[in-house]
Amino acid sequence: MLTEKETSRARKTRSTRQILGVDDHADPIYERILTAVMEHRLVPGTRLVEEKLASVFKTNRTRIRKVLARLTHEGIVTTIPNRGAFVASPSVQDARHIFEARRILEPALIRTLVVRANPDDFRRLHAHVAKERAARDKGDKHAVIRLSGEFHLLIAEMVASPPLTRLMRELASLTCLIILLFDSPNVPACPNHEHTEIIELMQKGDLDAAIAAAVGHLDHIEATLDLSLPEDAEVDLSAIFG
Ligand SMILES: [Zn+2]
Known part of the structure; x- marks a missing residue:
């Protein structure tokens, strides 16, 4: 049985976690939509119809609206x-701003991580790069793009600062959209050897x-970004999530 003081402390802790967006990560619908964006299965400009998503995920529109509000807040x-x-x-211009933000954030993450x-x-970081390499060898382009973004997230998670993790998560997801929009098709995501070099240093x-x-x-x-415009494509939400 918790005392009144403990209950109040627990409530306070919970709301702080919610403010930082930590608890929301558990929403599997949010996770699946974000993964689809990171894997380039949901492409920029795709209309996300509430009723359709509610039916695909077998839930109500209120829950979908909440997930979409969060993704809107994050710029995804x-x-x-x-x-x-x-x-x-x-x-x-958004793309330039996102890379600018990453050039400020990521050195700070590395500085903190090197100390602690x-x-x-390091074993986990090398194991992650091995997964990236395996996905590349298999020709699984979706997984390569997602895993490349997740390498940078893993560094943020190891720093164990929820606001910085959340920021890196947003920037990594937006970078995936940018790569899809502007990258030349033959150079997807991050080269493995550069990730290995960062870990070793x-x-x-x-x-x-x-x-x-x-x-x-x-x-x-x-530097691999180019300014060609994406092609219009019809996307079947039930084929992606069904
Ligand atoms: Zn990378």
Whole structure:
């Protein structure tokens, strides 16, 4: 039985977690839509119809509306009055801003992680790159793109700061949309060897070189962007999620 003080503390902790968006990550509908965006199965400009999603996910429209509101807040979905919700189509300028934000955030994450990482963290990072390599070898393009984004998220998660993890999550999801919109089709996602290089430099404790490699990696991804416009495509929501 909790005392009144403990109950109040528990309530306070819970609401802080909610403010940071930690609990919401558990919503499987949110996760599945985000994964579909990260894997390029849901492309920019796709209309997200509430009734259809409610029927595909066998839930009510209120719950779908809540998930869409969260994705809108994160910039992954754009809501147009009287027209509905669409997967966002970041502009070239949005893309530049997102890379700019990542060049500020990621060196800070690496700086923190180098100080506190243990051998197990490095083992997990190398294991993640091995998964990326396996997906690439299998030719599983969807998984390669998602796993590439998740490498950067894993670094943020190891830093264990919920606001920074949330920020990295948003930036990584938006980067996936940008890669789909602007990347040349033959250069999907992050090159594996650059991820390995970043890990090894962190492992050596060479902070300056690790940060230079991480910034160079972002510059490299940004340099592959081109300005061709995406093609219009009809998307069958029930085929993606059904
Ligand atoms: Zn990368």
